[in-house]
Amino acid sequence: MSEQPKTYRPATFTAQALGWVDEATRSVTPPIYPSTTFERNADLSYHDGRCYSRADNPTYDQACAVLNALEGGEDTRLFASGMAAAVAVLRSLEPGDHVIAPKVMYWSLRGFMLDSGVRAGLTFDFVDNGDCQSWISALKPGKTRLVWIETPSNPDWQITDIAAVADAAHQAGAIVAVDNTVATPLLTRPIELGADIVMHSATKYLNGHSDVLAGSLTTARKDPFWDRVCVQHKGGGAVLGVFETWLLLRGMRTLSIRVEKCCTNAMAIAQHFEHHPDIVQVQYPGLASHVGHDIAKRQMTGGFGGMLSLRVKGGRDRAVAFHNACNLFKRATSLGGVEGLIEHRASVEGPDSPVPDDLLRLSVGIEDIDDLISDLESALASSK
Ligand SMILES: *Cc1c(COP(=O)(O)O)cnc(C)c1O
Numbered sequence: 430m431s432e433q434p435k436t437y438r439p440a441t442f443t444a445q446a447l448g449w450v451d452e453a454t455r456s457v458t459p460p461i462y463p464s465t466t467f468e469r470n471a472d473l474s475y476h477d478g479r480c481y482s483r484a485d486n487p488t489y490d491q492a493c494a495v496l497n498a499l500e501g502g503e504d505t506r507l508f509a510s511g512m513a514a515a516v517a518v519l520r521s522l523e524p525g526d527h528v529i530a531p532k533v534m535y536w537s538l539r540g541f542m543l544d545s546g547v548r549a550g551l552t553f554d555f556v557d558n559g560d561c562q563s564w565i566s567a568l569k570p571g572k573t574r575l576v577w578i579e580t581p582s583n584p585d586w587q588i589t590d591i592a593a594v595a596d597a598a599h600q601a602g603a604i605v606a607v608d609n610t611v612a613t614p615l616l617t618r619p620i621e622l623g624a625d626i627v628m629h630s631a632t633k634y635l636n637g638h639s640d641v642l643a644g645s646l647t648t649a650r651k652d653p654f655w656d657r658v659c660v661q662h663k664g665g666g667a668v669l670g671v672f673e674t675w676l677l678l679r680g681m682r683t684l685s686i687r688v689e690k691c692c693t694n695a696m697a698i699a700q701h702f703e704h705h706p707d708i709v710q711v712q713y714p715g716l717a718s719h720v721g722h723d724i725a726k727r728q729m730t731g732g733f734g735g736m737l738s739l740r741v742k743g744g745r746d747r748a749v750a751f752h753n754a755c756n757l758f759k760r761a762t763s764l765g766g767v768e769g770l771i772e773h774r775a776s777v778e779g780p781d782s783p784v785p786d787d788l789l790r791l792s793v794g795i796e797d798i799d800d801l802i803s804d805l806e807s808a809l810a811s812s813k
Pocket residue numbers: 510511512513535538579583608610611629630631632633642643644764
């Protein structure tokens with residue numbers, strides 16, 4: 430397949446999936462190669478170096494190249510889910526290694542760290558996402574091997590200063606990984622800010638249609654740690670199926686218009702409800718009232734994301750009634766699709782959750798903004 434020069438901007442090269450055209454047929458979308466195995470040459474070498482599908486399938490090439498270009502990385506691997514991608518990083522550590530992660534982060538990954546991570550001999554400190562000093566004081570030079578950042582973090586959308594934390598982490602000899610699922614590489618480019626590895630739940634904005642489960646890791650450079658991650662990918666077998674890979678590439682082609690629309694819709698909802706008498710607090714990094722707004726302004730370009738949380742006056746019962754009264758916003762977990770979703774987060778996370786009971790998490794879709802706001806307004810009014 431032929432490839433475009435790398436001078437185009439993200440909206441251009443994602444729309445064209447780097448401009449690749451299939452050489453055999455001139456098709457502008459790529460074929461899917463379901464084959465799990467590849468014929469060997471008589472001299473025992475492999476055509477194209479491809480042997481067996483677990484990591485060698487050509488269907489991966491274009492999707493990996495697009496994501497790699499978006500993140501400005503050196504290599505990208507696709508995984509069966511975001512969790513599989515994150516776990517591949519954790520499994521590349523050694524027993525005894527110390528890991529720093531945020532107190533508020535993707536709940537299932539925190540659960541995995543505290544369960545399987547601890548059983549694998551890792552030690553953890555959980556710090557205040559938005560407080561740079563909290564990260565720096567948790568660093569144990571020579572012992573901290575991984576610093577795991579999630580920004581904006583789920584579900585209060587706090588902002589971690591990637592550049593400042595990465596700088597301190599590197600001085601202490603640690604690797605910095607960033608879960609960039611919520612920001613997307615269009616709004617935040619962690620590698621440019623000093624991160625070593627970027628992780629995505631590609632299930633969310635990258636695919637964007639709530640119909641593919643996928644994950645990814647992108648590395649700033651191919652080094653011995655990345656080699657270990659690749660062993661987890663190929664040897665651990667948590668690879669993405671080729672049909673899902675094809676759908677993911679199709680989804681990524683519209684990433685820029687989807688993210689742009691989600692951002693403007695989310696900002697409009699945040700501003701509309703910020704001083705609403707029935708809303709205690711709107712948590713959105715695009716608002717000047719948000720604790721992380723100043724860092725977000727520096728670190729995010731082109732928008733503040735499509736995720737926000739509303740804390741409703743009247744506590745848990747009112748919050749649940751409000752979300753039950755929504756019509757357009759669907760009651761469902763997950764995020765980053767084209768449709769608006771609303772979720773009572775505390776009851777999803779369970780009794781140990783730090784999330785307040787009156788909080789509703791919104792994944793704002795690409796619908797008409799007036800319809801979205803009137804759906805929330807009338808649901809709020811009818812839940813009184
Ligand atoms: C969904 C999500 C994950 C986990 O990804 P899966 O694709 O569901 O395995 C990790 N981090 C964040 C921020 C997420 O939203």
